[in-house]
Amino acid sequence: MLRHVINQTPLESSREQSILQYQTDNGFMQIYGGNLHAMFNLRYQLKPENVFYPDVNSMLDRLEAKDTEITNLITDFYPYSYGTHPSRLEDSNLFGNYYGMAIYFNPDQNCYPYEYKANCPSDDVDYGLDFGCDLGNMMQSSRKMRPFVALFAVGNFDHCFYYLHFRATSYRPSTDFFREYKGNHILNNFFLHYEAQCRYGAFDASLCDVWFYVSNAKEWQSSEMPPIELYNRTYTSDYYFGWTIREAVSNTLFGYTMVSRRNSVLIPEIEINAVAYKLLEIISETGNFCPDCYYDDDVLSVPVQFSIGNASVVNSMLPPSVKPLQTGFVQFRAYGRTGSVYAMCPAVKVNDWRSEFVCIGGMMNPDSPYLDDCNDFTNWNGLPNTAVQEVTPVDYAHSQRDLDSTILIFYR
Known part of the structure; x- marks a missing residue:
């Protein structure tokens, strides 16, 4: 009793x-x-x-199994090579002799105990490797598939992390032309928002950096998404493109993908929009955010x-x-x-x-x-x-x- x-x-x-x-x-x-x-x-x-870590690998498995369904949405998709660097995608047709493309992730906590720092260093993502952040219940991973995809599952059940910063750094000259797109998709209880920047003109192939997040208030118990600050900087030989979130979010999936096209031709908005919806279709097969x-x-x-x-x-x-x-x-x-x-x-x-x-x-x-x-x-x-x-x-x-x-x- x-x-x-x-x-x-x-x-x-x-x-x-x-x-x-x-x-x-x-x-x-x-x-x-x-x-x-x-x-x-x-x-x-x-x-x-x-x-407890959210599972991103089952999502990546499905994305990789259906990668041709994604690339078929891009006219004359260019199947880039990866090179040998652990955290940079290197392809001479996309980046010439520059350093390629890297993904950077920076989370910051604001919770007790302040003296204990979670194992979430601010650093470039090593492609193809899993990395878990214990205090924020976050898991990141990526696949060297075509198109390349990196996923960041942010559990953050106790709202310990109030700041998240994601960005792609690509080494292409400022002579590139570029176009920005953004949009939303809804499928059942899933919601996806994306923002993309497409570069073309400097090298033999064009590319689009696409950041997206997926939430589901019903099945995943996702928190309401706060405003996203677009981080967009262009320099002589490189540029940054990403997002900053300055409020705590939970049970939300963030992702990045890079699509490319032959002959340095601009990838049109209708194709990027179709890619974003296809990503949502595949990710929506996930029942539990953290099985x-x-x-x-x-x-x-x-x-x-x-x-x-x-x-x-x-x-x-x-x-x-x-x-x-x-x-x-x-x-x-x-x-x-x-x-x-x-x-x-x-x-x-x-x-x-x-x-x-x-x-x-x-x-x-x-x-x-x-x-x-x-x-x-x-x-x-x-x-x-x-x-x-x-x-x-x-x-x-x-x-x-x-x-x-x-x-x-x-x-x-």
Whole structure:
């Protein structure tokens, strides 16, 4: 039986003053050693797991499998070569004897603990390699396919990263002519926005740098996209083209692709628009933004019967940003977005990163230190700088009443 009471409530009056009380009736604990100590040691060990990363490689697999569907949309597509540099695309017909094209990514965090810096260095992307950023739950990867594609899956579940900068640096002379395009596409619940710059005239082949982002508020729980600042600079022998986002976004996919055409002919807007829609078609086959963020087979969820309160009361206590969750259960073991493990989820069942906001008894992942992952009520106070309300949950935070409460556990 579990009983939720305000701190310092005398034990003898805890039932009368309890907020919630519920119990199991299937004798499950006898199967796992008879008590919590035995259950956690023998069956559901509290060991941190891996950081939750969004999966970009399944998207890249589908894009690569359908690459000809993309290149067929470009008249006289030029199948450029890559060269040998790990982070630059080098092709003499596109870049002459210059350094080629590089993709640069710069994220910046603004969250606790300030002394811990996530492994997200500002640097050029090494083509063909995966790279994960633990604190922001971001994963980037790319494929040396034609057309070249780089994807940046920004989980950023706790809005830790408030600044993202993406840019392509291409070494072509300022004598190039250029044209800019942009547009939007909607497919079911998916939304894609793109901006492109097409260069032609200086070398034997023309190119278009295309930046795009994809969001889905329903299936991916993507946050609303803030304004994007276009970053566009032209110099004597090179240019920068990219985006800057100065607000936190979550569950959003950013991407880059480069298409090219023979004979230095401008690629028309209608073809770039078609490429963008084809990208959306292929990416929209992704069901979950972060499929590895879900787990079902290594936790124990036991139904409960309410003797004080009910499922509606539990729902009223849950932070609005974690809803919906299944109520009417007590769950043993859960995992957070940084790989931390939590002992118990009282009155709810959860199978993803939201556990840290509703479960208790946290054990920090030593490979990914993060504030408040190691205490009784984990991150029940929500995200950093959240203004906790007295009796009303807000954002990812419980109310102050819940934070000042105790959960009593009785078993026999």
